[in-house]
Amino acid sequence: MDTLNMRTGGEGEPAVLFLHGLGATGAVWAHLTELVPRRVLVPDLPGHGPSAPLPHYSFETLTTAVARALPGSGPFLVAGHSLGGVLGLELASGKYDVEVAGVLALGVKVEWTQDDLGRAATFAARPPRVFETQADADQAYLKVSGLLGIAPADPAGLRETEGGWRLAMDPAAFGVGAPDMPALLAAARCPVVLAAGENDPMSRPEQLCALDPDAVTLTGLGHNAHVEEPAAVRALLGRFGV
Numbered sequence: 001m002d003t004l005n006m007r008t009g010g011e012g013e014p015a016v017l018f019l020h021g022l023g024a025t026g027a028v029w030a031h032l033t034e035l036v037p038r039r040v041l042v043p044d045l046p047g048h049g050p051s052a053p054l055p056h057y058s059f060e061t062l063t064t065a066v067a068r069a070l071p072g073s074g075p076f077l078v079a080g081h082s083l084g085g086v087l088g089l090e091l092a093s094g095k096y097d098v099e100v101a102g103v104l105a106l107g108v109k110v111e112w113t114q115d116d117l118g119r120a121a122t123f124a125a126r127p128p129r130v131f132e133t134q135a136d137a138d139q140a141y142l143k144v145s146g147l148l149g150i151a152p153a154d155p156a157g158l159r160e161t162e163g164g165w166r167l168a169m170d171p172a173a174f175g176v177g178a179p180d181m182p183a184l185l186a187a188a189r190c191p192v193v194l195a196a197g198e199n200d201p202m203s204r205p206e207q208l209c210a211l212d213p214d215a216v217t218l219t220g221l222g223h224n225a226h227v228e229e230p231a232a233v234r235a236l237l238g239r240f241g242v
Contacts, residue, residue, distance in 0.1 A: 019084030047170030
């Protein structure tokens, strides 16, 4: 069975599964999980932090790895950020023998240009860059994960290697492509809440509202709203009875 590095804590069912975005680790949820009176499951996605890489990255292979790492078949509530939000919706399709009671998809990028996809493919094809100092690698980690200026680097997101430090993330993970959000939303077998920060440059609130008129705009927040203001995202979980 495939395993992922998994942070756990708390008590109470259904458990809440927190899925981070591309380039980050589960550490981004630390302050939010403290506010949740439930059992929490916080994996590092494949190819991130200490979790092993995959031979091929797609929304399906990533979701399969998450499903295999879960303790049981649920039900689970899922809170996913960016890439993690896509995986939460994929998990809610019923294709993975996991029962999902609800999905909060935060900051999902729903509109992709050919330039966007080209840049992602270029990043995916590059070998990991080696930095001379840990401080330089810290800065690179924060830029890749969108956390510069709002959170410290997670030491688990770095790896010491010959000649210095590199990001623990497998660059090939950038190659997942663009999600088919209308299809994912249509296939979800549970309630879904879409949300984005008012100032999120990647997930524009008006784009989410085009998919779902009830999508939530988080005033004054950016792409990593769960890090900037955990209580605001915690309140959205209240829609699922948490």
